[in-house]
Amino acid sequence: MTRFRRxxxxxxxxxxxxxxxxxxxxxxxxxxxxxxxxxxxxxxxxVFPAQVDTFQKVRVRKNENPVxxxxxxxxxxxxxxxxxxxxxxxxxxxxxxxxxxxxHCRETxxxxxxxxxxxxxxxxxxxxxxxxKAPEGGFEAYYRIQNGSTQMDSVLYLALxxxxxxxxxxxxxxxxxxxxxxxALFIDAVAAMLNKEKATAEKKPESPPRQDKxxxxxxxxxxxxxxx
Numbered sequence: 001m002t003r004f005r006r007x008x009x010x011x012x013x014x015x016x017x018x019x020x021x022x023x024x025x026x027x028x029x030x031x032x033x034x035x036x037x038x039x040x041x042x043x044x045x046x047v048f049p050a051q052v053d054t055f056q057k058v059r060v061r062k063n064e065n066p067v068x069x070x071x072x073x074x075x076x077x078x079x080x081x082x083x084x085x086x087x088x089x090x091x092x093x094x095x096x097x098x099x100x101x102x103x104h105c106r107e108t109x110x111x112x113x114x115x116x117x118x119x120x121x122x123x124x125x126x127x128x129x130x131x132x133k134a135p136e137g138g139f140e141a142y143y144r145i146q147n148g149s150t151q152m153d154s155v156l157y158l159a160l161x162x163x164x165x166x167x168x169x170x171x172x173x174x175x176x177x178x179x180x181x182x183x184a185l186f187i188d189a190v191a192a193m194l195n196k197e198k199a200t201a202e203k204k205p206e207s208p209p210r211q212d213k214x215x216x217x218x219x220x221x222x223x224x225x226x227x228x
Contacts, residue, residue, distance in 0.1 A: 025033065030151045041086055043068055046193060048072050053185040055082050066093040069164075074186070080172035080179050082186050087165050095163025103166065105139035105158050106163050112143060112156065122147050132184060135159075135191030144174065153180070161194050 038058050039048045042116070050057050055074035062070045069087030089096055096104070115122045127142035134140035138159040145152050157168040168190050172179035 039072060043070075044086060046086070046161070052077075052082075052189045054182050055080070055186055066103070067091055067092060073202070076182070078172070078176050080170065080171040080176065080182070082168065082183070085165070085167040085169070085226060087179065088163075089165070096160060096165055098160065099160075101160040101165065108156065108158065108167075109139070109141055112141075112154075119147075125155065128157055129180070129184075135188060136195070138191055140187065142180075153200065155180075155183045155187065158188070159194055166194065167189070 005210070012020055022140070035052055036057070038050055039057070040046070048057065048060075052074060054076040056076065057072065058075050059073050060070065061073070066088040067090065069085055072084040072086075074082040074084075088094070089100065113124050113126070115124050123146040125144050127144050129140075132142075134141075134157070140157045143154045143156070145154055151174055152171050153174050154172075155168070155170045161168045168187055170183040171184060172183060176207045
């Protein structure tokens, strides 16, 4: 049952990703990275552990085109998948400003809701995550996606970090009642990692008070006396 559910969800998630434009058949220069160890992204220096909550890292795909960027894939025993994307909005990898990030959040959310315009078999609606509050500084939304006879729930989280876009997309079966909580824990773990790195970068060591060297004092003392 677990293997079947994983195959079903992976197939549905792959279709969802293609429809959202996250991947492209024209993408080139994709390099795979080891799964069962932590991964350090060279651009952001973010460290992704081999396991986050119930999710185990299974692969890392890095594309030299910064628009496609890096994708860190996690899965758990129930077949739920969690993908973390690190990407830019142009091939020059120019830093994304805050206002562009906010616009990107709105457009991404609306793009998911508009999937039915591209494929009439797909129906998408927002889900209300009762009592859930998005991590500070990030955008978060829950969806129910019906694709023919296949149904899945999905969570989107977007954040801005060092001029890069960080996107987390988690998909799971609506039948697994505990998965929304695990999805939230995964997002919180990523958000905590971003906030920790931001806090470390912003914290600057205080400069020690300036102390004049004794020889400098000795040099200036006679001059002061002479002027007096």
